Amino acid sequence: MRIVIAGGHGQIALRLERLLAARSDEVAGIIRAAGQADDLRAAGAEPVALDLESASVDQVAEVLRGADAVVFAAGAGPGSSAERKDTVDRDAAVKCADAAEQAGVRRYLIVSSMGADTHHRGDGVFDVYLRAKGAADEAVRARTTLDWTVLRPGSLTDDPGTGQVRLAAGTGRGSVPRDDVAAVLAELLETPATAGLTLDLISGSVPVSVAVKDVAGN
Secondary structure, eight states, X not given: OEEEEESTTSHHHHHHHHHHHHTTOEEEEEESOGGGXXXXXXXXXXXXXXXXXXXXXXXXXXXXXTOSEEEEOOOOOTTOOHHHIIIIIIHHHHHHHHHHHHHTOOEEEEEOOTTOOTTOOOSSHHHHHHHHHHHHHHHHHTOTTSEEEEEEEOEXXXXXXXXXXXXXXXXXXXXXXXXXXHHHHHHHHTOGGGTTEEEEEEEOSEEHHHHHHHHHTO
């Protein structure tokens, strides 16, 4: 399987690239800074330098062409402005969905955030972030030509993954290691029956593979 990851140098993305490369998938990661390329190669991924904020849909579609799946894991990141929450977390996700449609790639996974909601109230940067993520989720879910899955992790930690999670349409608040988020994404890519689902993710007591099979109805 060939998988393209938008935001290929992110902390979840690098973990996911290692997992996918270890199971012999072909992985490409879209990065903005060419200086990040060696980190992707070390993770087993092919680096593709492209600024998702300024690139056209045609340019992104060219990168996605021939892929079996796209994972949108890009984000403006901590410390970024409210404006970039809109241009990256919202607009780039929508642009990648447009490009996936144009390139004929149906499978589209988006890493969102627990609490993402276009109607979220508040004037802080994090409030803008949750509204931007909510808008991206809504735009992706509206696509009938994409087999989308929206994953909404709780608070992210750098603790070692346990391989034990709670994955459901609603889980309540909680945290989850980035290792386990990556493991769930890898499993979702192998489970087409999870298309059309919006899923919350926190740490729990169910093995990742079982949790994904459960939500897929297997």
